[in-house]
Amino acid sequence: MKIGCPKEIKPQEFRVGMTPNAAHEAVQHGHEVIIETNAGAGSGFEDADYVAAGARIVDTAEEVFATADMIVKVKEPQAVERKMLREGQLLFTYLHLAPDPDQTHDLLASGCTAIAYETVTDTAGGLPLLSPMSEVAGRLAPQVGAWTLQKANGGRGVLMGGVPGVGPARVVVIGGGVVGTHAARIAAGMGADVTVLDRSLNRLKYLDDVFGGTFKNQYSTAGSTIELVRQADMVIGAVLIPGAAAPKLITKAQLSEMKPGAAIVDVAIDQGGCFETSKATTHADPIYNVDGIMHYCVANMPGAVARTSTIALGNATMPFLLALADKGWKQACQDDPHLLNGLNVHAGQLTYYAVGKALGIDVVSPSVAVKS
Numbered sequence: 001m002k003i004g005c006p007k008e009i010k011p012q013e014f015r016v017g018m019t020p021n022a023a024h025e026a027v028q029h030g031h032e033v034i035i036e037t038n039a040g041a042g043s044g045f046e047d048a049d050y051v052a053a054g055a056r057i058v059d060t061a062e063e064v065f066a067t068a069d070m071i072v073k074v075k076e077p078q079a080v081e082r083k084m085l086r087e088g089q090l091l092f093t094y095l096h097l098a099p100d101p102d103q104t105h106d107l108l109a110s111g112c113t114a115i116a117y118e119t120v121t122d123t124a125g126g127l128p129l130l131s132p133m134s135e136v137a138g139r140l141a142p143q144v145g146a147w148t149l150q151k152a153n154g155g156r157g158v159l160m161g162g163v164p165g166v167g168p169a170r171v172v173v174i175g176g177g178v179v180g181t182h183a184a185r186i187a188a189g190m191g192a193d194v195t196v197l198d199r200s201l202n203r204l205k206y207l208d209d210v211f212g213g214t215f216k217n218q219y220s221t222a223g224s225t226i227e228l229v230r231q232a233d234m235v236i237g238a239v240l241i242p243g244a245a246a247p248k249l250i251t252k253a254q255l256s257e258m259k260p261g262a263a264i265v266d267v268a269i270d271q272g273g274c275f276e277t278s279k280a281t282t283h284a285d286p287i288y289n290v291d292g293i294m295h296y297c298v299a300n301m302p303g304a305v306a307r308t309s310t311i312a313l314g315n316a317t318m319p320f321l322l323a324l325a326d327k328g329w330k331q332a333c334q335d336d337p338h339l340l341n342g343l344n345v346h347a348g349q350l351t352y353y354a355v356g357k358a359l360g361i362d363v364v365s366p367s368v369a370v371k372s
């Protein structure tokens with residue numbers, strides 16, 4: 001199979017879909033790997049590293065898209081990339097379709113087959129291609145939130161750990177999954193007073209067993225959430241209903257109940273965000289103010305630490321990428337129901353129910369699409 005990897009073009013996105021190690025493995029499996037020049041530069045991988053791995057470097061994204069049977073990326077295809085997708089071509093990347101009707105309609109119109117990293121599952125009930133980036137974004141969240149809290153950035157001017165005689169920042173994390181747990185660990189490590197909210201009692205039991213002495217946890221209801229948010233210096237949004245648009249848990253009216261200059265870090269922004277006032281921002285201009293509350297809503301946070309993120313993502317995607325290339329997507333998905341759960345679009349049809357529900361589009365069962 002011809003596997004193509006273009007340079008990412010989303011603003012300030014420095015990750016790349018394939019590492020030289022992944023390229024090497026694919027070449028060893030008998031595949032041809034085509035990389036756009038400088039695609040890996042932002043993650044510290046030079047063209048020469050890919051050439052040494054057996055890949056071919058081409059000058060433009062157009063050449064990658066025109067040549068490859070499978071496109072491997074990091075971020076959802078941007079409008080100009082969507083125009084280059086064609087019928088029968090396989091796209092393997094993050095998509096986040098539920099909050100993005102334009103992208104969804106373009107992918108359906110292209111006739112391509114699109115497998116979304118964020119909805120591939122595993123036997124433990126996890127999301128193995130989302131979790132490495134959730135680990136990164138979770139660990140980054142208190143770091144960017146602490147910066148947002150600084151007075152010069154519009155924040156309350158509260159130090160995470162406080163100092164002797166002055167108490168620490170109060171941090172509330174909504175959603176205690178991968179992002180939430182990593183965020184809470186780092187915020188607690190910085191000395192903050194941290195509480196995690198979740199709706200899953202099993203998850204709360206796990207958090208209590210493992211991190212009981214490090215941070216607190218509480219069952220998430222509308223009442224418990226606003227009560228904690230009122231007291232918070234920083235609120236981190238980390239909920240997920242897989243594939244679906246994020247539930248809005250704090251309304252615009254409720255911002256007035258928060259402390260002036262408090263910071264919101266809405267990591268769930270890539271699924272639309274869990275605060276009514278959240279809108280996606282970029283690393284170039286990451287924060288904005290609504291009613292005195294500072295919002296940080298970067299949808300590709302891991303791009304800020306591209307080297308760590310590219311390697312972590314590549315470790316997770318490689319076995320799936322090799323299965324898709326070795327067997328073709330239909331056989332690979334028939335052999336692995338967890339990979340089939342990644343199928344979002346095939347030949348003009350939507351194949352993921354939560355996306356169909358969010359966007360009001362009819363859905364064809366992935367198990368039917370894979371046999372069509």
Ligand SMILES: NC(=O)C1=CN([C@@H]2O[C@H](COP(=O)(O)OP(=O)(O)OC[C@H]3O[C@@H](n4cnc5c(N)ncnc54)[C@H](O)[C@@H]3O)[C@@H](O)[C@H]2O)C=CC1
Nearest residue numbers: 133134137175177178179198199220239240268299300301
């Ligand atoms: N902005 C960025 O750069 C990145 C964003 N993300 C996003 O972060 C979000 C969280 O991802 P993960 O932690 O991997 O998901 P996860 O599935 O591990 O955790 C989500 C948690 O939210 C909980 N939850 C659901 N509804 C809730 C509610 N109403 N109240 C409280 N808890 C609730 C679930 O029980 C679960 O424990 C996703 O939207 C993901 O796409 C992930 C990586 C990077």
Ligand SMILES: CC(=O)C(=O)O
Nearest residue numbers: 094133270299300302
């Ligand atoms: C998960 C995701 O969308 C990201 O890492 O950018």
Ligand SMILES: [Mg+2]
Nearest residue numbers: 270299300301
């Ligand atoms: Mg994202």
